[in-house]
Amino acid sequence: MTSYKGVDHYATVRERVNDLFRSTESVQAIFDGVCAILTETLPHHTWAGIYLVEGNDLVLAAWRGPAATEHVRIPIGEGICGYAAAHGESIIVPDVSKDPRYLQCFAETRAEIVVPILAGDRVLGEIDVDSNQLNAFGAADQEILEELADRLASTILKGDRA
Template sequence: MMFNTLKPQVETILSHTEKTVNEKLFAVCELLENHIEYYNWVGFYFKNGDKKELKLGPYVGAPTDHTIIPFGKGICGQVAVSNQNFVVPDVSAQDNYIACSITVKAEIVIPIFVKGENIGQIDIDSNTPNPFTEADERFLEFVCKKVAKIL
């Protein structure tokens, strides 16, 4: 399974002491986008200080205008409030969806917890309808737990 081969690579990237946190996060984005065919946009959003909003961090994929997302808005904003994984097999079926690109068909967002607080998330868009499985969720939870350790 591809996820098992990617796990040690994620750990290696995050353990590089000579790189900044943002460089490590960008490298994780590149790894996932390059090795998982249906991951077409991979990025991190983080809580923006004390504000009830998320701020875009490192990402790989098409440029986005959505650099700030209020809590509760779109899939990412909903995860900031719910603290739960959110898998969207068909973005067109979501009322509270912020479209980044007309090519996006599905999205998965997994929160990142540091000391029990939801401080951010990994966000993945796919141009493939309904591509995400429970294996994606478990793998991305692994990634988020490893990322939390460097934040």
């Protein structure tokens, strides 16, 4: 996919993520790095977070964006994030104001995508990305985030989150 000025932002994300995974084995550094890469490389990704399943909750493990979210612990089944975790499926919300599941974090958020981090059928966590643009996310975003989720699942399973 090519975007503004012919730059393939998704290829840049893949390249930067490959470099990140080659440069460290620290699970926390990988989480932090993935969030940074998403918000720095994809202009419509204004906030990115990684939540991990702890018991019956999603717990924020890393984030990058203009401000912290108040939603650092979300019960599975609650909100868009909790729904994605409960059902183990990716969700694209073109307009958060029209989705009753949406838990508002930021007044400027207009769209959201949530992709579960899966090990088989087991949900380990998820990647949550917000945008301040309506209809910001499409198939290319889902594809790159699902690729990242697969890599994060392997990292979580072999790491200790240190």
